[in-house]
Amino acid sequence: DAMVIQNPRYQVTQFGKPVTLSCSQTLNHNVMYWYQQKSSQAPKLLFHYYDKDFNNEADTPDNFQSRRPNTSFCFLDIRSPGLGDAAMYLCATSRAPRLALQETQYFGPGTRLLVL
């Protein structure tokens, strides 16, 4: 089945210790997104890739970086995690932005990050 896969599902890291979260997709979608979601809050878009073009949201901290080495994979790097970065990190994909009115995003299962 075509899908969006995130690894690991749970990640525990120490304050200030770099961490990398992984997302892969078998949908062959052009766009991959990273969201941060904290309890009882809306998903917050961090950045997205349209093919190899990187689009950073204006309020995404520099502490967050991303890499997309190929169509299938995208990584989220948190260079120095703080306690406030504990959240669910969601990867999503879409065929292309706004190709058609019904085009939307499909989410992976998420990675829950805990910072000690």
Place this chain on the structure above:
Amino acid sequence: QKEVEQNSGPLSVPEGAIASLNCTYSDRGSQSFFWYRQYSGKSPELIMFIYSNGDKEDGRFTAQLNKASQYVSLLIRDSQPSDSATYLCAVFPSGYSTLTFGKGTMLLVSP
């Protein structure tokens, strides 16, 4: 600032009742509207989309859109305890290529 507003709830309904979830949006030029369901600790799952004024039905779910009032709703008929989740409204504002999400409404369906 493109905003999507939802009542955080919880909205409590008995099993078998109709649950009505509401969403308003600030950008009058928005064209596409989506409802996602999110179970606790899980990722959002798409359940409906709508882009024309009026109603769109899919099984027990009906999405309603009123662009003049900048209002979109989701009705769930014959609510089941398994419908208990947070429902996120998402909108494509005009000129934007990414979705704007509301904070979601928690729905609790009691047996």
